[in-house]
Structure formats: structure tokens, C-alpha cells
Amino acid sequence: MPISRDDVIAWLSVYGQLLEDHREYLTQLDSSIGDADHGVNMDRGFKAVLGKLPTVADKDIGTILKSVGMTLVQTVGGASGPLYGTFFLQAGAATANKMELSLAEWASAVEGAINGLMARGKANIGDKTMVDALVPALHALKQAIADGIDEHEALRQSASAAEQGMKNTIPLVAKKGRASYLAERSAGHQDPGATSSYLMFKAMVDAWTK
Amino acid sequence: MVGIVLVSHSSLLAAGIVEMARMVMQQAPVPIAVAAGADDPEHPLGTDAAKIRRAIEEVYSDDGVLVLMDLGSAILSAEMAVDFLPEDKRANVRLCAAPIVEGAIAAVVQASLGASLDRVEAEALGSLAGKSESLSNHVYAAVSEALAPSAGAAVRALEIQLTVTNRLGLHARPAALLVQTAGRFRSDIRIARAGQAARQVNAKSFNAVASLGIRQHEVITVAARGPDAAEALAALQQLAAEKFGESDELPEASQAAPPVSGGEAPAGALRGAAASPGYAIGPAVMLRQVEPQVERRPIDDPDAEMSRLRAALDAVRESTRSLRDQVARQHPYEAAIFDAYLMFLDDPEVLTRVQRMIEEERVNAEWAWRKTVDESARAFEAIEDEYMRARAVDIRDIGAQVLSRLTGQTRSGSIDQAGILIAPDLSPSETAYLDRTAVLGICTERGSPSSHSAILARTLGIPAVTGVGAAIARIHPGTTLVVDGYEGLVWIAPDDQVVADYTERRAQWQAAREQARQSSAMPAITKDGAHIEVAANIGSLADAHAAVEHGADGVGLLRTEFLFLNRTAAPDEDEQYETYAAIARVMEGRPVIVRTLDVGGDKPLAYIPLGREENPFLGQRAIRLCLNQPDLFATQLRAILRASAGHRLKVMFPMIADIGELRRARAILGAVADGLRAQSVPMADSIEVGMMVEVPSAALLAHVFAPEIDFFSIGSNDLIQYTLAAERGNAAVVHLQDGLHPAVLVQIQHVVQSAQRAGKWVSVCGELAADHDAVPVLIGLGIQKLSMSPGAIPQVKELIRRLTLAEARQWASQALTMESAEAVRRFIRSRQEALAEG
Incomplete structure (x- = not known):
């Protein structure tokens, strides 16, 4: 299953739609432990991304992803701006001049992106952040590819690992970001960043397996 | 110079910090750039790495850039912005962990001193020390200690004591100026509260100085060790004399607030x-006191509510202005209190909030106004500063006045x-x-x-x-x-x-x-019987009341600029006449010296087009401008001459540099007088005409001018500036601006001798006239009249009464032979101390 430039655009569009659909939900999660702007910020960022896509839709995958990264950096406003921005810029760097990717190449680009994001946020697994959804999703994807599993199934496993990771953030105590100010009181709430990260993997399933 | 970048979620916060930073940045402007807020009006809070990168580029130089940020995404975005920079610039950009407000102020002060990036960063990082210290948390004390350079114990320190007279003590602005001044010298300079030498801090560290929390009336000990220690102390002394750059702040009420007394009250x-x-x-x-009753009422017509509110605001503004003027007649400085009221009435932020409430909640103007006033007052009450909390009372007061207008209920x-x-x-x-x-x-x-x-x-x-x-x-x-x-x-x-x-x-x-x-109203007579006239420098009618209040023997300098500035057309003859006559009436027969218009490129008038001048202090100003604007000049002279009827007015021309200027000015004056006489307009039979001596050429050729004038008035501020080529207001050369410099004294001596030979008199009307070290020297040189700001008069009169003219003459002749202002000052102080002890 090669992933084409148009597939990437389709994925971004689906992710944008999911963010719009979940805007209130993300904001509500954020209002419990953060500053109640995650849904609004991500939706605004991706609206800008989708508005800009037509201008780069004829470019290579790397250029498209870099453009997404720069747009997010300038429009999201909150911490997710530089974090997702870094994610997409790194992914773009790994896919420069590519018009098509194998799933393994995609997984490797995602891996570079997650590493960049972790370096930027200085967060680790268990800190109650997006990393808690992203890292399990990446591991599941790589494992599935290594196991030679059907590629659609691999994407589904990856997304469900992200979902599990997202749910696992509920009992955790936040170590990073605004939520960390709440210390023990942040436990019992699902992390909004992990939630939007899960949606990113869900968008791959929705865009590429149907 | 190191550039500063402020990164904040809020553009309002960043703008506020910049405003505070500008206050401490005196002379050398530090490049500051702001990257703050998101471009979404619905959600204005946010940070943007691309914007931060642009801000860094904007202030970038090889000296480096210090980036201060608030929190969360600001840090992530700033890190990302650095990644966006070209490789070679990254090393010169430092992201600083300091708290953004304190850090920015400290960094700006250091940067304006020309400090290195390392030093600027260290100072910013230590910036919590002051606050921490005053809140009794000594965690950061170690940082400020680490910042202090080691003292060269082998060299003996020179010491002086200074009294801080600034109303708010050594708060941000004066502290910044002290640090900047200290920073110009190579010596190690330490300051401490008098008697607390153990707690000395580095005078070149803003954090350390601010952490002392010196309040008004406290005495500080300044100790300097090093090659230029004496010069450093002289500069700091001068700075203290100038109230650390706040000499324009409101003087205190004539009697200072006594400290709060402690202890138990006696029974009863x-x-x-x-x-x-x-x-x-x-x-x-x-x-x-009956506070107006206010009820919340739904309304249909927001515009009608707004116009009711505006009418009430207009009425209160009007009555406040009239109250202000009434108080000003006796207490010009305290009248400024009412300016704070007027500012609140005119505050666009307040009005917008009220308007929004009326429009969105559809409530009556009274309700919206009271709620807004309450919020503003509570914001002030929450500030941990007694002075600011006291402002809450003012806000509630003016708010209640507007309410009683709105409701028609009388209040007090x-x-x-x-x-x-x-x-x-x-x-x-x-x-x-x-x-x-x-x-x-x-x-x-x-x-x-x-x-x-x-x-x-x-x-x-x-x-x-x-x-x-x-x-x-x-x-x-x-x-x-x-x-x-x-x-x-x-x-x-x-x-x-x-x-x-x-x-x-x-x-x-x-x-x-x-x-x-x-x-204070009694004449100032030396112990050996010489009468020295002590007059006031004034610039408004209110000042004239203050002059009388403080016992001025007359007005030695009426600055007429106040009539001409900040308006779109020149005041007409009648307006000027009314004002000069009103001031003369307030002075009740005391002499008033009216100086003709002294403006120029530094104080431009909207209605007189002036080309841009590279150096307005050496350009077309004062008499030079008036001679080129003969109509403007003649109008002013006519008004002065008309006001002279029944009053003791004298005319004085500013900034005369050449005899030709004096003659042309006198010719215009003569023509104007002839014209008035021809129309039988009443005026004084004779009017004395004098000139300012501000330009060294006038001082050096005083013997040429003396026969053609009735008096000289030495404008010491400008004479010092032009003699030592040191611009007033430039803190970097403040050490040169001492009127006791022998180069200035020699000129004064020549002016006095030239005047005496021609039978004329000399006054001094700059700040030097109120300088307690200078007064004996000036009197000793033969100055007969000193003119100063009204508040300084009682003390100068007291000083003169303690002197003898004979001694003052001896001191003056010795001062003339000395090599520097500092030497003169040291000498005069030792004489005065000897006098006080003996």
C-alpha cells in the first residue's frame, strides 16, 4: 500500500475534520487540567492548514508536511503549536522530495517526527502528554510492519494503541505543561494532547483503510 | 549593545513590560523587540515561533540577544525560533530563565550600560533577589552576592552619605539611574543603608540596589574604591541632588509626613x-456621607444611557477643574491630585468597559458605571503598595461624584x-x-x-x-x-x-x-548685613502663588513658554497681557522679570515652521528665533509693556550671543514702546531691560554688553552646558555638569566685575542658585540676586542668614584658583562644616 501525496492530503483533511468535530470535547478535557484552549487552538491551526493546502497540493510530500508545520507554529498559539509544528516539520524533513512512500518509510518519518517532538517538549512516556499516545502508536505500527501484518490492519493496531495510550493518561499525574501546576489534582482526567494525538492516528485509519 | 526580545502570550503584558523598561532606560536606547499574542482577535493569547524569530532578527547584533519569555508555549516557541535562525547567529542568542517582568527590567538596565550578554543574562537571572529579599525569602540572596565583584580590600574606600528624597524612595527609575551612573566608573562602588555597612551591595547591580528597598528620607552610604572613586562619588552626589532624575516630581507637601509612631496608646x-x-x-x-443608591434597571436605548453618562462626566470634569484651580491658588502642587481624577474621567479603557456593559447587558448607566468603578478600585486595592492602595480611595471618590450627578442625589x-x-x-x-x-x-x-x-x-x-x-x-x-x-x-x-x-x-x-x-517672607540678610534678594523661577500663574507662599522676594525668571507651547496658534496680545498682569498682581508689587520667548528646535511650536535641526541646542532658538519672527516678538513685547502699567515688570532677552542681537532686540522693543506711547496706551514710565548670560561669548564679552543693559541674569544651566560641551539631560556626561567648575566661576566673576564697573546688577537664575554649596561662592563673587524654584527659597534664605559676606568673598576667591568642580565642592563643604562647628 504505497502512500501517495494525495493520500497525505486526504489524511490531513480527515484529521482537520476530526479536530473540528472534537473541538468542544478537547476544550472540555483541557478545561479540567489546562487552560481550556486545546480544541479551539488545534481547530484554528488546522483550519489554517486546510486553507493553505491548495497552494502546496502539487508539491512533494515533504514540502506539504513542512508547510503544515510552519502553519501550525504560527496559528495554534498554545504549546501544541510548536509541538505539532515540530512533528510536521520533522516528518517533512524525512520525506523531502518524495511523491510516494511505503508504509515502512512512513513509519520511519513518524518516528523522526515523534523524536523531534519529544526533544522539543522534553517529555517522556508517563508524563501525561501527547507522547503517551504517540509512542505506543509508533511501536505498534513498527511491530505490525515487522510482523508482516496487513497494512490496513497495521494502521488499525497503531490507532488502537494510541487510543489505549490516551486512556492510560487518565490516572497519571501531569509532569509537563499547564496541567503540571495541578500536580496530584491532574490525576483522573484524560490528557487533551494525547487525545488529539490519538485522533491523528485515527485519521490515518479513516483516510487510508476505507 | 545587547538586544532584548520579550515573548509573551499576551501582547498587553509585553507592551506593559516595554513601557516599564523604557522608564529605566535613560539615555542609551536598548533595542527591544516583542513577539507576543496570537493574531486571532477571538483568542488573542498565544505565541508564535515565526514571530519570535522575526523579533530576534530585528534586534540582532553580534553583541547578542537575550530572550525573556513568560511560560508554557512561550518557551517551546522561543526554542523553536532559535532553531529557525541561521547557524552563526544561534550562539549569540540566549534564552533566559528569568521571570519576565523582573528579568526584563534588570536586563534592560544592564544592556543600556553596554554590558556583555553574559552579564546581562546573569543580572536578569538574579532579578528575583530584590523581591525575594523583601518578602524574607533568602533563596536568591546568594545570586546577588555572586554578582557583586570582589572588593579590592587593600585600597581605602572613599565614602559619602546621601539622603534619598524621592517620594517613592529608590524605586525602579531612580535605582536604574544610580546603577547607570555607577556603571560609568571603573571603581568598585558599594552602597548600604547608613549604619548597615555589613549589608553593602554592588551599586552597579540593579537587582542588588533595588533589593535594599531604600525609602524616602533614608540615608545611604556610598563607598567607592578605585582609580576614579572621587569622580564617581561626585557624580552620584550630583545625581542625588537632582533627585535621581526625578527633580520634576511633585515636591512633597511643605511639611513632610511624620513617621507612624509605634507603641501602645496611653490610657484614654x-x-x-x-x-x-x-x-x-x-x-x-x-x-x-450618603452614598447614592443605585439599582440595576433594564434599558432599551443604550445610546441614551451613554449620553447621560457623558453629560455627567462632563459636569464632574468641569467641577473638578474648577476645584483644581481653586486649590492651585494656594497649593499648586497638591492641586495635581485632581489631575489624577481627571485622568480617570478621561480613561478610554474605563469608558469602553462601561459602554460594553450598557450595550451587552442592557443595563442603566448608573449600574454599569458603579460596577466598573468598583472593579478598578478593587484592582488598586489588591496592589501590595500603600501608595497604590491609596489611589483606590481617589477612584471611588471620583466615581461617586459621577454617580451623584447621574442620580441627582447629593452625596457629601x-x-x-x-x-x-x-x-x-x-x-x-x-x-x-x-x-x-x-x-x-x-x-x-x-x-x-x-x-x-x-x-x-x-x-x-x-x-x-x-x-x-x-x-x-x-x-x-x-x-x-x-x-x-x-x-x-x-x-x-x-x-x-x-x-x-x-x-x-x-x-x-x-x-x-x-x-x-x-x-520665609523676611529678607535674607547675611550676618554682616548684606541683603541678598531671593526670587522665584516660575512658569505659570499657579507657580506665582507658590512663589508668594514660599516667601519669594520677587520673580527672577518668568518663563513665558507655557503660553506658547501645546497649541495650534500663538496666544494673542490680550491673552498674554492678561496673564502677565495676573502674575504681577499675585506678586503684589514685588519685581517680576519677564523673559521673552525661549523656544527652538527642541521645543517646536506648531505654528512656526522650523526646519529640522541636527543640533537644536546650537540652532535657531530663543532670541535668534524671535528676531526672525518680528511679529511674534513684537506682540509679546507689546503685551509685556502694557502689563508693566502699575507693576514692577522687567524685560529680559534669552540666549544673547552677540551685541548685534541685543541691539536688534532693543530696537524692536523701542519701536513697540514708541507705538504704544503714540496711542497713549498706559505703561510704566521706565522699564529695566536685561539679558541672559547663557552663552560663553556673552560672559566673556560682558564688558561690551554691560553699558547697554540694566542687568544680567546668568542662566547657569545653559552656561554650564555650553561651557563644558555637556548636554543637560545626558546622564553619560552628568559628571561634567557642575556649575562650581572654575571655568564657569571665572566667567561669572567677569560678568559681575563688568556689571559693577557699569553700575549694573547681576542675578543667577539656574539650578546653581539653589545649590547650597554654590550659594556662598555666588554671593562671594558679588551676585546680588538668586532665583530658584519656589520650594527651595526658605532653605536658601536660612543658609544666607548663617553666612557672612566677608567670608563668602574669601571662599569665592579661593574657589576661582582651583582646578576642578570637585575640588571647589570639597573646599566649600569643609568651610561650611568648620563654620557649623565653630
Whole structure:
């Protein structure tokens, strides 16, 4: 299953739609432990991304992803701006001049992106952040590819690992970001960043397996 | 110079920090760039890495850039912005962990001193020390200690003591100026609270200086060690004399607030804060205050509500202005209190909030106004600063006045009989309206010695004790009270012994006050009988009242610029005539020297086009401009001559550099006088004409000018500036701006000698005239008249009364032979000390 430039655009569009659909939900999660702007910020960022896509839709995958990264950096406003921005810029760097990717190449680009994001946020697994959804999703994807599993199934496993990771953030105590100010009181709430990260993997399933 | 970048979620926050930073950045402008806020008006909070990168590029130089940020995404975005920079620039950009407000102020001060990026960063990182110290958390003390350079113990330190007279103490701006001045010298400079040498801090560290928390009236010891120690101390001394750059701040009420006395109150008395000195005895009387009742009403027509509010605001603005002018007649400085009211009435932010509430919630103007006023006042009440909290009272006061206009309900009551006024608190307008003959003393439940009403009570001379507390409720109207405004005591129904004691004290207090008032009006005569005229420099009608109040023998310099600046057309002849005549009337027969218009490229007039000048202080200004604008000049001269009828006015031309200028000016004056005479317009039979000596050419050729004028007036500020080529207001050359420099004294001597030979007199009308070290030298050189800001007059008169002319002459002739201003100052001080001891 090669992933084409148009597939990437389709994925971004689906992710944008999911963010719009979940805007209130993300904001509500954020209002419990953060500053109640995650849904609004991500939706605004991706609206800008989708508005800009037509201008780069004829470019290579790397250029498209870099453009997404720069747009997010300038429009999201909150911490997710530089974090997702870094994610997409790194992914773009790994896919420069590519018009098509194998799933393994995609997984490797995602891996570079997650590493960049972790370096930027200085967060680790268990800190109650997006990393808690992203890292399990990446591991599941790589494992599935290594196991030679059907590629659609691999994407589904990856997304469900992200979902599990997202749910696992509920009992955790936040170590990073605004939520960390709440210390023990942040436990019992699902992390909004992990939630939007899960949606990113869900968008791959929705865009590429149907 | 190191550039500073501020990264914040909020553009308002960043703008506020920039505003604060500009205050501490005196001369050398530090490049500051801001990357703050998101571009979404619905959600204006946010950070943007691309914007931050642009901000860094904007202020980038190889000296480096320090980036300060607030929190969360600001940090991530800033890190990302650095990644966006070209490789070679990254090493010169430092992301600083300091708290953004404190860090920015500290960094800007250091950067403006030309410090390295390392130093700027270290200072920013230590910037919490001051706050931490004053909140008794010593975690950061170690940081500021680490910042202090090691002292060269082998060299003996020179020491001076300085009194801080700034009303708010060594707060941000004066502290910054002190640090900047200290920073110019190579010597190690330490300052400490007098008597607390163990807690010396580095005078070149803003954090360290600010952490001392020096308040008004405190004395600091400055110790300097190193090659330029003496110069450094002289510069700092000069700075202190200039109130650390705040010499334009409101002078204190003529009698300073005595400190709050501690300890238990004696039996039968309540203790509060001593807010206004003096003693009063009388029955307790109440001020009835009725706050307007306000109900929330739904409305249909927001525009109608807004126009009702605007009408009320206009009315209150008008009455506040008139009250202001009324107070200004006696107490020009305290009148400024009302400017704070006017500012609140005109605050666009407040008006917008009220308007929004009226429009969005559809409520009546009264309700919206009261809610907004409450919010503003509460914001001030929440500030941990007594002075700021006192402003909350002002806001509530002006707010209530607008409300009573809106509701038509009258607010404050009056008192029925003479006595001691008892009130929860007094607003400044209530205090100002008090009947001075009926209110013998004031006792309030709340309030502090720094509230405006306490300041007003001091100027009105009403003894007051504030902040007595809830116990005030125990006082029944009619109960005999004694107010002790020195100790902060209020005696309730005191026994005969206490009453007799305070009756005696009150009599003494009143006698002493009368004597002080009279003595400032008495002439200043040296011990050996020389009469020195001490006059005032004024720039408005209100100043003229202040001049009389402070015992001025006349006006030595009436700056007429106030009539001409900040308007779109020149004042006409009648307006000028009315003003000059009004000032002359206030001066009640004392002489008034009117200086003709002194403006130029630095003070441009909208209605006189002037080309841009590279250096306005050396350009077309003062008499040079007037000679090129003969209509403007002739109009002013006509107004002055008309006002001279029945008054002792003299005319003085500023900035004469060449005899040709003087002659042309005199010719125009002569023509104007002839014209008036031809029309039989009344004016004085003869009017003295003088010139300012501000330009060295005029001083050096005083013998050429002397036969053609009636008097010289030495404008020391400009004469120093032009003699030493050191611009006034440029802190970097402040050490050169000392009028006791022998180069200046020699010129003054020549002016005086030239005048004496021609039978003319000389006055000095710059700041030098009020400099206590300079006064004996000037008198000794033969100056007959000193003119200064009104507040300085009583003390200078006192000083003159302690001197003898014979000694002053000796000191002056020795000063003339010395090599530097510093040497002269040291010499004069040693003489004055010897005089005081002997």
C-alpha cells in the first residue's frame, strides 16, 4: 500500500475534520487540567492548514508536511503549536522530495517526527502528554510492519494503541505543561494532547483503510 | 549593545513590560523587540515561533540577544525560533530563565550600560533577589552576592552619605539611574543603608540596589574604591541632588509626613498614624456621607444611557477643574491630585468597559458605571503598595461624584459646628472643601499618611490622625477630643490635666508656625548685613502663588513658554497681557522679570515652521528665533509693556550671543514702546531691560554688553552646558555638569566685575542658585540676586542668614584658583562644616 501525496492530503483533511468535530470535547478535557484552549487552538491551526493546502497540493510530500508545520507554529498559539509544528516539520524533513512512500518509510518519518517532538517538549512516556499516545502508536505500527501484518490492519493496531495510550493518561499525574501546576489534582482526567494525538492516528485509519 | 526580545502570550503584558523598561532606560536606547499574542482577535493569547524569530532578527547584533519569555508555549516557541535562525547567529542568542517582568527590567538596565550578554543574562537571572529579599525569602540572596565583584580590600574606600528624597524612595527609575551612573566608573562602588555597612551591595547591580528597598528620607552610604572613586562619588552626589532624575516630581507637601509612631496608646487615647502634624482640641463632629443608591434597571436605548453618562462626566470634569484651580491658588502642587481624577474621567479603557456593559447587558448607566468603578478600585486595592492602595480611595471618590450627578442625589454632607472631624475616610475633594475655620482637626478610621487627603491636610495645616480603626465608633458626637498629629494620638474625653497640657502645646505650635511663615517672607540678610534678594523661577500663574507662599522676594525668571507651547496658534496680545498682569498682581508689587520667548528646535511650536535641526541646542532658538519672527516678538513685547502699567515688570532677552542681537532686540522693543506711547496706551514710565548670560561669548564679552543693559541674569544651566560641551539631560556626561567648575566661576566673576564697573546688577537664575554649596561662592563673587524654584527659597534664605559676606568673598576667591568642580565642592563643604562647628 504505497502512500501517495494525495493520500497525505486526504489524511490531513480527515484529521482537520476530526479536530473540528472534537473541538468542544478537547476544550472540555483541557478545561479540567489546562487552560481550556486545546480544541479551539488545534481547530484554528488546522483550519489554517486546510486553507493553505491548495497552494502546496502539487508539491512533494515533504514540502506539504513542512508547510503544515510552519502553519501550525504560527496559528495554534498554545504549546501544541510548536509541538505539532515540530512533528510536521520533522516528518517533512524525512520525506523531502518524495511523491510516494511505503508504509515502512512512513513509519520511519513518524518516528523522526515523534523524536523531534519529544526533544522539543522534553517529555517522556508517563508524563501525561501527547507522547503517551504517540509512542505506543509508533511501536505498534513498527511491530505490525515487522510482523508482516496487513497494512490496513497495521494502521488499525497503531490507532488502537494510541487510543489505549490516551486512556492510560487518565490516572497519571501531569509532569509537563499547564496541567503540571495541578500536580496530584491532574490525576483522573484524560490528557487533551494525547487525545488529539490519538485522533491523528485515527485519521490515518479513516483516510487510508476505507 | 545587547538586544532584548520579550515573548509573551499576551501582547498587553509585553507592551506593559516595554513601557516599564523604557522608564529605566535613560539615555542609551536598548533595542527591544516583542513577539507576543496570537493574531486571532477571538483568542488573542498565544505565541508564535515565526514571530519570535522575526523579533530576534530585528534586534540582532553580534553583541547578542537575550530572550525573556513568560511560560508554557512561550518557551517551546522561543526554542523553536532559535532553531529557525541561521547557524552563526544561534550562539549569540540566549534564552533566559528569568521571570519576565523582573528579568526584563534588570536586563534592560544592564544592556543600556553596554554590558556583555553574559552579564546581562546573569543580572536578569538574579532579578528575583530584590523581591525575594523583601518578602524574607533568602533563596536568591546568594545570586546577588555572586554578582557583586570582589572588593579590592587593600585600597581605602572613599565614602559619602546621601539622603534619598524621592517620594517613592529608590524605586525602579531612580535605582536604574544610580546603577547607570555607577556603571560609568571603573571603581568598585558599594552602597548600604547608613549604619548597615555589613549589608553593602554592588551599586552597579540593579537587582542588588533595588533589593535594599531604600525609602524616602533614608540615608545611604556610598563607598567607592578605585582609580576614579572621587569622580564617581561626585557624580552620584550630583545625581542625588537632582533627585535621581526625578527633580520634576511633585515636591512633597511643605511639611513632610511624620513617621507612624509605634507603641501602645496611653490610657484614654487611641493610636493611629500621624498624618498631619499639629495639635487640636474640640468636640467630635461627624461628616455625614450618603452614598447614592443605585439599582440595576433594564434599558432599551443604550445610546441614551451613554449620553447621560457623558453629560455627567462632563459636569464632574468641569467641577473638578474648577476645584483644581481653586486649590492651585494656594497649593499648586497638591492641586495635581485632581489631575489624577481627571485622568480617570478621561480613561478610554474605563469608558469602553462601561459602554460594553450598557450595550451587552442592557443595563442603566448608573449600574454599569458603579460596577466598573468598583472593579478598578478593587484592582488598586489588591496592589501590595500603600501608595497604590491609596489611589483606590481617589477612584471611588471620583466615581461617586459621577454617580451623584447621574442620580441627582447629593452625596457629601457638611458639619454643624466647629470641632474635630470624625469620618471613616476622607476623599481629597472632601478634604479640599473642608471649612478651614470649622475643622480644627481630623480623625479617620481608615486611610494612611500617604493618602491624598493626608497630604492635603498637611498643606492646609489641619492636624490629622488617620487609621485609628474601628474604635472610632466609640466616639459620640460632641465628646471632647484632642488630636495629636505628631504622635498619632486621639484622646477621648481627656481629663483636665491632658487638656491643659495640649492647650499649651497648641499655643506653642501655632506660634512656631506663624514664625516660620513670617521668616520665609523676611529678607535674607547675611550676618554682616548684606541683603541678598531671593526670587522665584516660575512658569505659570499657579507657580506665582507658590512663589508668594514660599516667601519669594520677587520673580527672577518668568518663563513665558507655557503660553506658547501645546497649541495650534500663538496666544494673542490680550491673552498674554492678561496673564502677565495676573502674575504681577499675585506678586503684589514685588519685581517680576519677564523673559521673552525661549523656544527652538527642541521645543517646536506648531505654528512656526522650523526646519529640522541636527543640533537644536546650537540652532535657531530663543532670541535668534524671535528676531526672525518680528511679529511674534513684537506682540509679546507689546503685551509685556502694557502689563508693566502699575507693576514692577522687567524685560529680559534669552540666549544673547552677540551685541548685534541685543541691539536688534532693543530696537524692536523701542519701536513697540514708541507705538504704544503714540496711542497713549498706559505703561510704566521706565522699564529695566536685561539679558541672559547663557552663552560663553556673552560672559566673556560682558564688558561690551554691560553699558547697554540694566542687568544680567546668568542662566547657569545653559552656561554650564555650553561651557563644558555637556548636554543637560545626558546622564553619560552628568559628571561634567557642575556649575562650581572654575571655568564657569571665572566667567561669572567677569560678568559681575563688568556689571559693577557699569553700575549694573547681576542675578543667577539656574539650578546653581539653589545649590547650597554654590550659594556662598555666588554671593562671594558679588551676585546680588538668586532665583530658584519656589520650594527651595526658605532653605536658601536660612543658609544666607548663617553666612557672612566677608567670608563668602574669601571662599569665592579661593574657589576661582582651583582646578576642578570637585575640588571647589570639597573646599566649600569643609568651610561650611568648620563654620557649623565653630
